[in-house]
Amino acid sequence: MAGGKTRYVILGLLTEGPLSGYEIKRRIDLRFQFFWSESYGQLYPELKQLTHLGLLTTTDTLPDTLPGSRNPGSGRRSVRYAITEAGRDALRSWLSEPVEKEGIRLELLLKMYFSREAPPETMQAHLHTFVQSHRAQFLLLDRFHEELTRIPDPDGNHGDILQVIEFGRMSNTAYLAWAEQAMAYLSQRGTIPQHSTIP
Amino acid sequence: MAGGKTRYVILGLLTEGPLSGYEIKRRIDLRFQFFWSESYGQLYPELKQLTHLGLLTTTDTLPDTLPGSRNPGSGRRSVRYAITEAGRDALRSWLSEPVEKEGIRLELLLKMYFSREAPPETMQAHLHTFVQSHRAQFLLLDRFHEELTRIPDPDGNHGDILQVIEFGRMSNTAYLAWAEQAMAYLSQRGTIPQHSTIP
């Protein structure tokens, strides 16, 4: 009973307006990248099930349904999903339920913990990759933030999302600061051999 | 091919000395609590398999094998596992492989993102729980740190572990700082209704 959150990610995203499965995936990859992920193998079956449960409705955009299209008979097929009132209820009910225990798994820390078994260069390389990917995350965060500010927000609904971005920024900052420290430690450890023999 | 890390957690932990399955579980729960978790359902079958592969050896401590025991025939049964040279090789080889992409899933942020669908009190309650659990994590981190300093470390091998603890402290600090900010935001959002009507 730990999983099954895919459902609420979908429902939540659709409160912003109707989307296709592909678009949902893209939003998750771009916006949620630093705290969530979903695969098509989860997404599509769940969309089907949610529709079956009446929490979503579908509007199948067929090739020729686009009026005034330059090239008739064109236009990619796509299934757009929209949330129903029942779907909104399900989302709200989930929102009020307590957050389940988070099960984080950071392989980097596992390797750091056991790294006395390996030369310092190994961990330095891992940390380097870590730093790179978290620096890249900052850029994605900025891009998302920019995107958000370009969308008008009369009722101040963007505040919650801004908080999420803030989380990304703050945790990333901490991760990078730590990585720098750890790098310094490793280069120092590297110069000191097993047991210092004073000549 | 994403998982299968359980193996290396076991192998790594056993570099510190022989342990029973139960002790391994306990160490993971106490020391790795903020970045890793394992269940018995993973642990025991993996121990069996690793032994089968020759990466571990077992020493079954049977009730009457304790010499000089006050009460003969007593002593709990426990299977102690020790790492072999092949096991060490496997661990070292894994250490040198690149860290796989981390798949974090923070339900709290998901809820924060969609929280405009719920009253501010909901998120405030979730954040409260979040703060509590991360404050508790600090205590566990301190306990572990203390435990570590009590163990003599002639060759300076504890440095790597200290870095892991440092990660825990720094990220926790960031999480708590963020939570405070988010709390402040929510109480302010709470006082402002949908659209401010100036009388």
Next chain:
DNA sequence: GGCGGCATGTAAGTTGTTACATGATTAA
């Protein structure tokens, strides 16, 4: 005599990933 901690294990079920299959459209 019962509870909590020590200790080992399994079976069933759920969740999630990967790889594959398919095919249209657009731009180089």
Next chain:
DNA sequence: TTAATCATGTAACAACTTACATGCCGCC
């Protein structure tokens, strides 16, 4: 014409959790 992106979907597999079953030991 070929690669990239859009787009939907499934089957097989791997990983992981939960709940259960079992039993000893020491303490209150």
